[in-house]
Each structure stands twice: as structure tokens, then as C-alpha cells.
Amino acid sequence: MARSPRAVDVPLVLDDSPAPLRHRVADAVVGALRTGRLRPGDTLPSTRSLAAALGVSRGPVVAAYDELAAAGFLRSRAGSGAVVAPGADTAARAGAATHVPETGRVRPPSPEPVPAAPRLDLRPGRPDTSLLDRAAWRRAWRAVGDALPGNDAGEVPRHTHLRRVLADHLRRGRGVVVDPDDLFVVPGVGASLRALPEAFGLVGASVALEDPGYVEAWTAFAAEGVRTHPVPVDADGLDPALLPDGARAVYVTPSHQYPLGARMPVTRRVALLEWARDTGGLVLEDDYDGEFRYDVSPLPALRSLPGAEDHVVYVGTASKLLAPSLRVAWVAAPAHLRDALRVTLESRGLVVNEATGLALAELVTSGALAAHHARASRTYAARRGALVTAVAEHLPGATLEGVDAGLHVVLRLPDDVDDHEVADRCHAAGVAVSPLSAYAVRTSVRGLVLCYAGLPETAADDAVRRLARALAP
């Protein structure tokens, strides 16, 4: 991501104020100056990279940079990006802003029409939680209400029962054999990835990541001082032969490459494991939606290969399987890294509370999770089928990738198309989608990422008609 040695990779998060997007982007930069995460002389990411990282279109980011330059926070140097101006941090701390902040909750009448929220949301990461068996969900939380809560402030919840049943679930569903003692219940994948560099001694080390890939992983590792190296992916996912010399770890999504959707063939899996054995490197396997596959033979997790247990850190999540709002994921660590991971997770507060662990354990033990998975798989398969059919009809000649597994597909676009602009047009046409280039670091890819998990079969035709209109030249 960072091309010059002084370019910075500050995680900027937009606030949820009703202010215009360009103001919120500018505010985020000023906020980073105020807290010292950005300093004079730092080079900001390109507008394209920042837009991608924030998941917004590029226009407001360009406007925000203009606003920041006009207010004296940035100096734009042609050809080398925007540089933070001397004194910008002091100005920010003194309360300077690029615009008059909105006070109170009364908003002035806006002359511009606010674009309507899209009718259909196809952005990835959104399973259909309405498919849950409401009775089973109720029973799970009733179990929490029936238990007297623990009273020891010094105690970290051990989730002994949950780890045992999760280990069994992983063995049956993903072929992963793990000692419950090596399994950690963590509050979601994105944030927990931040603990891995410290726990595994990767701070300052080189770690390879898929390009295009999971932006949150890039951000998490960069924030922890990891030197990130993009490795391009092809139709078979990441090619181990392309791993850079000196890489100490590699982050991969072999079950359904994020976002392109490739399933890594077993030859590459074995080669990746050989790389780990030969170099002592660590494979970080993110199995984010590995539970869902269609019309293809099961391909167990990379971690299930013989000998993988010493070299592969397996990460799974309840986000797709149940609901992202649970914020529960799990990490299976090699036994020799277990203690280090525990220390880091606990000291960073990356633990799941007792109540959430109890509810999840109840869902697994009662069989509700397995039943939900079977039911949701059938529904998602039908929705995927309806989307694929509609694309074939309304977008003849279009190529869909990643259809074999997971909950989303990728519609490729020609290299000269601005897919952020296309995504904006789709949004205006009532369908929210993610531009593929938002996931790219160095590779040039264009397309739309379409998650069908929440798209009813009856709505697929309407959705793709709208996409086709937005894509029409």
C-alpha cells in the first residue's frame, strides 16, 4: 500500500454523523493529526487507495483533500501525493477544522436532493439473518438468562464447553482436528487479526497477503508495524511460487478467495505447506465462509492437511454461519504458539464475554447451528442460481467468478472501466454493490462484488436489470 518510505497507512474511520461525506473524510484526517497518528511530512494515501480503504467512492475523497489543502493542512505535490503541511498537527490540536462543524441535531435545509437508500443491498459480508430459526435463537439466549453470571473480575472467560463443541464442529464440518486447548474464541476476525503480529513475533517482519484481498487484514497488519507484501492471485487463488523471499507469514483465504472467489487446489495447498515447512513461515488461513459450497466436492480447510497443525493458524467465524452482530470468531493456533496468543489476546481485551459464549455453545450443542447451516445452504444455493440465471439473461457475455462457494460472486469489468463510478451508478439505480478495485493494492482489477445471500430469488431479475442499466454505456 505504501509506495514511498514516508507514506503512511493510518487507519481512518469515518464517524457516523449526518455531515456530507467529504466533511467526514476531512474530519477523519484532522482527527488523525490531532492524536498524532498523522504528522507533518507524512504522505497521505492516494485518493483511490483511501476511497478503497474506506469503501466509498473517490469523489468525496478528492473533495476532502481539496478542502484540507485549502485550509492549509496539506500541501499537494504534483505526482507524489498529498503531504501533511508543517504545523498542521498543532493547528488540528488547537481545534482548527476545514469547515464549520454541524452543531446540535438541527440540520439546515439542504438544497441538494439526498439519494434514496438502495432497495437491494448486494455488498458482501451480509448473510440473511432472517433465515435463523427464531425458536432456536430464543432458546440459546434463554440459556444465558437461566445462568447466574460469573462474579470474578480478574477472570477471563474460558469458554471450556464452547471450545470443546466448536472443536467437534470444526472436525465434522471443516476436517480441522484441534485440541480445544489450542482454540481461542475471539470477538470477530477483523480486530483479532491485529493481535497476530505481536503474538507470533511478526512485528517489523514481512507478511504476504493476497491482492486483491481482505482490506481489513491489510489495515490490521499495517497498523501493527508489519511490512505487507501484495501477492497477485489468479483463478486458483494465491500461487505459493510467487511468495517473496524473506516472508515470515502469508495470509490466505483458500476456501473462497476474498473477494475473487477462487478455491485453491490441493497442489497449491501442499506447496504452501511445503513453503511453511522449508522456511519456518506461518500460514494464516482465513476460512471466512468456507462452510458454504455448491455443486462441488468438499474441500476441507488447509489446516486439515497432514502436518499443517504446526504451521497453519486457522481462523473461522460465526459471522456468515449465524450473524455478524454476534462478533464471534475462533482461532486455532499451533500448540507451540498457544501461550503467546493467549497473552496477547487477553492483554488486548480480545475476549468474548460469558453470555455470548453460552449462547453460541447452546446453538452448537442443540444442533441448531447444523440445522441452520443446512437450511441456509439450500436457500443460498437457490439465490445464487437465480442470480446466475438473471446475469446470463440480462448481461450476456458477462463473466461471473467465485460461483462454486461462499456467499458472493464477482462480475468482471474491462480494465479501463472506473468501477467506483459504476458502483455509484448501481447505487443510484437502487442496488448497492462493492467495486472490485476497492480490494486491490497493486493489481489492476475492475468489477463488481455481488453478495446474493440476502437477495430473494424473486428479486434477482429486478436486481440484474438495474445493474444492466447502470452498466450500459
Add this chain to the structure above:
Amino acid sequence: MARSPRAVDVPLVLDDSPAPLRHRVADAVVGALRTGRLRPGDTLPSTRSLAAALGVSRGPVVAAYDELAAAGFLRSRAGSGAVVAPGADTAARAGAATHVPETGRVRPPSPEPVPAAPRLDLRPGRPDTSLLDRAAWRRAWRAVGDALPGNDAGEVPRHTHLRRVLADHLRRGRGVVVDPDDLFVVPGVGASLRALPEAFGLVGASVALEDPGYVEAWTAFAAEGVRTHPVPVDADGLDPALLPDGARAVYVTPSHQYPLGARMPVTRRVALLEWARDTGGLVLEDDYDGEFRYDVSPLPALRSLPGAEDHVVYVGTASKLLAPSLRVAWVAAPAHLRDALRVTLESRGLVVNEATGLALAELVTSGALAAHHARASRTYAARRGALVTAVAEHLPGATLEGVDAGLHVVLRLPDDVDDHEVADRCHAAGVAVSPLSAYAVRTSVRGLVLCYAGLPETAADDAVRRLARALAP
């Protein structure tokens, strides 16, 4: 804490294996070497400091250091602490250990009698969760089960309703007026303190802390690169006149100094606020058990003073009020620091999931929290009374401190007593207590910290008789 420039402040956490404590301490050091958090040439903390930080007695730590030195991981230099030996990191990574690790779950028959778990646990941080109204607790989680969980993986739970009702609760109970937009729901105090230095630009800056004080705060700030400065406390808590020059922030527990129990008088509160105004410093107010007070007039939070809203970061928790296992706390930030705090909390995953937020909101809205607080206050007042009476009877001449508020008292011991040893004797006599010196950094204090929250009135006499026996010379 660090006295020489090379001394390190590595947060070591013990695993929960059944191995002897000295092995677990040694394992924690070897684990830190393995992950690079400790390096050759680093000076380890003194055995006393480490024992204090881990909340264990000093004997096992001394034994662990001996074990580590014998195995070649440490070189002990007389008078200057133990230094990590060259090559120790490589040895650790190669799997070297100081002892034969226990394999499997079968433990060899032990010739030594295992000390029985104490009958009565008076260590602080343990409210009596059995006082909860079980019906209200069930209703709270039923509300979670009745709601369809959110499905957006990219969305951080906003807890809009909870923040509104919490703001109202803080206004009524603690006099704290806060805009719900400036209130953050976080997963517990200890870990969330780690986010404050980055959010508030305190990394590398000087922050003053109470001595004796909350060890987790020291550890959290040190882990984030803060230069921590101990300030001794007296019967009125921290004296603002003793704040070191150049301090950019101060961490205080004005409602019930942790652990000594002083209530900071209003003159010092105003002086602290003046210090903040004059120097631009930040006051971090931890109101960890401010809801409980007895026979004394209410003293609202420091944050409730006029003008404090721009200078005081208020931290409260549900740990004492409800249950520590909920892992829910809240932070009220000055408005100009709100965005910075949000960015840091979110990027570190320090957020509470939707379900936990819903349950807590239900407990506040239904009035169950207020009813529980009233009921628990009466019970705790009676338990406090019984303990104070029993101490007067069986330990004549003993001084108890911190009796006006909170859930624990301090029994002072003479300066020449080893209170870790006394605590071990109490433990052997069936009563678990915490040695006061475990909370000290530079000051020399000796005593026992006794939490009466879980001590029934009928058991107070027995508990204090046991303490008296352990204290007898």
C-alpha cells in the same frame, strides 16, 4: 516501574494449566522470549514487582527465576536484577523449556498435599452476582432472543438506545451530564484503558498514576509506551500538588481510591480540574465502584464539576453494579476527543456486541438495574457492618480504611510485615485476601485488601477469626 532504561515492562499472563505456579511463571517468560516481547539484554522486573503484577506471592516467582537461570535463559547480576541471556530467544523458539512440560491430562500422583481452596474469597473485584433478581436477568436475555440479530459485517454496533439510557443513568446516579454521542460502550475497563494513550495522543508522554493503585492501569499504559509516574496517595487520595511537571494526563479513582479507599474531597477535585485547565492535561477518572457508599453524603463524580466536561474522561463499569462477566464498561469522552476515541476503539475491536448491549439496555430501561443497585447497596452495607464489627472484636487496635464507600476495605499492617506471606497464611487458613503491597509501585505499604461483597454477615465472625489467627505472630 522501570528503573533502568533497559528494564522491560512486558505484560506476562499466566496460563491456566494445573502445573505448579513456578512452572507457569517460567513458561510465561519463555513464551515472551519466543514471541520477541522479551529479548536478550532486557532486564526483568524484580521478583517483588512481577509477583505484584501477577497477583501471586513472591516465592514462586523467585523459584521461577532460579529455574530460568539454571536453564540458561537468565543471567542474574547481583543488585541489578535478572538479565535475559544471549541466545535465550533462539533457544525459546527452538522449543527449549525450563522443565518437562506436562503432557496430556493425566497428572502423576502428587506426594505433596494440595492446599484446599479457601472457603471464603475476600479478594477485591468480586461482587455478589447471586443478589441479582433472576426474573429480571431472564427478561433481559429474553429481549435479546426476541430480536433478529443484525446482519451487517461492516457495521460497528452503535448501541444508540443503550447510550441514551446510560447517559440518563449517569446523570441521575453520578451527576454526570453527557451527550450520548460522547459516550462509548466498551468491553471492560482494563483492556479499554489500553486504547486511551493512542486515542488521546499520550504515547510517549508522561502520565501520572496513583501509588498504590490499579495495577491493570499501570500495565495497560506501559504496554502502550506511556511514561508512567507514580504519585503517592494519602487519606484524601491523590494530591494534585504532587503531580510531576510535564504530566500530560493523570489517572485517578476519586470516589473510592483503589485500593486504599479514600474519597477525594472537593478541594482536591477542584485543584485537579484547575491543573487540567492550566496545563491542558487530561484527567482520567475511573469511577469503578462509585455507585456504592454508606452513611456518607453523596459525592458526585469528578466529571460532574462545572467545566469538567472538556478535561475529564469518565470511565464507569457494569462490573460491580451487575456482573464482571458481562465485560461492559463505558467511557464519556470530552466532545473534542470523541472522534479520535471512536477510531481507536473500533480499529482495536474494543466494542461490545449487539446482544450484550440489548440485554444491558433492557436492565436499565426496565428499572431492574436501579432496583438491584438499591437492594445490593443494603446487603453490602450490612456485610460491611458485620466485617467492621468482627474486626473490632477479634483484631482490637487494627485500623480499617476505605469503609465509607465501595466494596472493600483495607486492613493496614506494620511496614516491616511481609504482607504476601501474611496473605499466604490467610489462604492456608481458609480465607483468600490480597496483599496491599501488590498494588504499590514505589510507596511502601503493607496490609490486606478485604472485599466484603460476597461475605455473608453470618460468616464475618468466622472469617475474621481466621484472619486473626493468620496474623498472630
